[in-house]
Amino acid sequence: MDWNPPTGEERYLKIESYVLDFIPDCVQRVQRHSGVDDVTIVGYCFGGVLSTIYAALHTDGPLKNLVCFTTPIDWSKMTLFRQWTDARHFDIDRLVDTFGVIPPEMIIAGFDMVRPAGRIAGQVRLWDNLWNDEYVAAFRRAQRWANETLPLAGEYFRQTVKELMQKNALYEGTLRVGGKLVDLKNIKVPLLHLLAQYDHLVPPECGKPLVERVSSEDKEEVILPGGHVSLVAGANAIKRMWPKLDQCLERRST
Numbered sequence: 001m002d003w004n005p006p007t008g009e010e011r012y013l014k015i016e017s018y019v020l021d022f023i024p025d026c027v028q029r030v031q032r033h034s035g036v037d038d039v040t041i042v043g044y045c046f047g048g049v050l051s052t053i054y055a056a057l058h059t060d061g062p063l064k065n066l067v068c069f070t071t072p073i074d075w076s077k078m079t080l081f082r083q084w085t086d087a088r089h090f091d092i093d094r095l096v097d098t099f100g101v102i103p104p105e106m107i108i109a110g111f112d113m114v115r116p117a118g119r120i121a122g123q124v125r126l127w128d129n130l131w132n133d134e135y136v137a138a139f140r141r142a143q144r145w146a147n148e149t150l151p152l153a154g155e156y157f158r159q160t161v162k163e164l165m166q167k168n169a170l171y172e173g174t175l176r177v178g179g180k181l182v183d184l185k186n187i188k189v190p191l192l193h194l195l196a197q198y199d200h201l202v203p204p205e206c207g208k209p210l211v212e213r214v215s216s217e218d219k220e221e222v223i224l225p226g227g228h229v230s231l232v233a234g235a236n237a238i239k240r241m242w243p244k245l246d247q248c249l250e251r252r253s254t
Contacts, residue, residue: 015163019027019057024054043067043102044232052068066190066191069231070199072207073209085165085166086166110201138234157191187215193210199223199228204223226241
C-alpha cells in the first residue's frame, strides 16, 4: 500500500473534537444563518453515534429533535467487526502509531471483508443490466459514493475501536467524553431511529437499545426493508424512508 500519512494536527482529532467542538459550532452556524433557535440533528451510521453523544452531553442545548439512521449502540452485535478488532490479535495502538491517519483503502477493505463476494456480485448484476441506462447510472453513483471514503483521524479510530468496539462503552454506560459520562437517559428530546431490516453492517439488534434507553416520551423506532446504504439512497429510499422522515419532522417541528 502506497501511503504517506499526514503529520498535521488532524491525526490527533478525537471523538471529543467532534462532539464538544465541531457539532456545537455547526449548530450555532445553522442558527445564525437560518434565524431559528431550535435545531434538528440527523445522523447516519457513525454520524448518529456522534449526534447521540452530543444530545446526551448537551441537555440544555437548542436541540429540538434527534433523528438517527442505522446507528450502532450495542457494538457486541457487530459480530465480525468485534472478532476482527479483538485486542488479543488486533494491535490498534501499533496500527495508529504507524499510520497516523487511517487511509481510506484500509477502511474500504474492512467493509469488503464483511461481504467478500459483494463487489464480484455487483459486477455480475451490472453485466446483466448493462443495457439498462437507469440501472447503470445508479450503479455508478453508488460506486463513486463508496469509493470516496475519507481517511480517519488516527486517535478518533483508536478511541472508536477501544471504547466502542472492544469495551462496548456506549451500551455499557461507561463511555466518557471530555471527562463527562455519556448517559443515554439524559436524552429527552423527540427521537426517531430508522433501521434497515437487512443491514449487514449495523444489524437492527445493534441499534435497538437507542430507543429503549433514552428518556424521551416522544420516541419511535422504525425498521424498513433495505440494507445499510439502500435505506437512505436509491429508489426505495425515496418511496419509504424520506417520506417517513418528512412526516415525522412535519408534526414535531411546528
